[in-house]
Amino acid sequence: MAQVFHRAANTVARASIAGLILLLVLASGLLWVFFRGAYTQSVEVIKDQPAQFSHKHHVNLGIDCRYCHTTVETSAFAGLPPTETCMSCHSQIWTHADMLEPVRASLAENRPLQWTRVNWVPDYVYFNHSIHINKGIGCESCHGRVDRMPLVWRAKTLLMEFCLECHRNPEKHIRPREEVFTMGYQPKQSQSTLGPKLVAEYQVRKLTDCYTCHR
Template identity: 45%
Template structure:
């Protein structure tokens, strides 16, 4: 028999077992690590047609998010401002700067600036901006520290579990309505006090405003 099956074949079952086990582990680990919005979406930072810096406009100049995204409190969709909104200031500020050529052209002709959308929910998800900002959920919770970004990137996974984490415990994120666009705001400078305040004050706000953070399917999938 040894002529047909050489000696090393005695170890074959073990080798197959170990090799198969390692491959399976690698595949499972790879799927776990890569097949999630935490990998596929987070960090997406497309090159935009105009080098608009949120950091300059918000952090340096102190503008409110709603100066440009003016429909966010009324609409499910948070609008990208029209070029005429930019021209309110840029008809005087940097008015001949080549970086703004596309904005001036758009304001003059009505041809839209081809901004690249970064935060794009699947089409079967019906996310409503207005209901969130009017009930104490700040921009920063889903969009990250946009006020510090020169170029916007996708900061949160916006996966279904990301939504549900908050919908099952809105008190962990809710804040007073006048602090919605104050992205650096905290309950307190001391992290321990802030966490404690978030819990107690957050639960009070959820109760007072009767926040119904639904977690049934049709809340988001219609």
């Protein structure tokens, strides 16, 4: 009986096994890069919003974050301002600006503006703004230079590795409490001496247990 396979079939078989493994590794690598990348996490992506609100403009006027995000120091959620907060000034200034028409309509119809969320973590992640603020983590550490964002975008991936990097090394990111709301903060002394000092002073622990966030 004649040989069914040519002699070279052995080589072809070996090469295709190796090729298949290589392909699987490459494919999973690509998927990994894609799903953990900045693009998929909407980093620096500007979303459509009901009103063209500029953080850059308002922050540079000197209006404190907490004028609008009133609950950021006391609760898990930073708080979005009700339309009345916008109208505290805009009932009198820029009263006929087209840009503010959705805000005026919201007030007139008693219907809240429905902003499109920019920063979020999945529902299986517990996140609390107030504890980060009170332990000396600046807005900027997660939200980036909001004072340079005409329309707001997500500055960081907010993936678990992003959270863990800081939870493992809080001394690299901590700042004095009075600087938490500062944009473009530069430590007055080197972070390698200031960081550990503040960690001790504010009694910051390295919380890296799963249940710290997944509770």
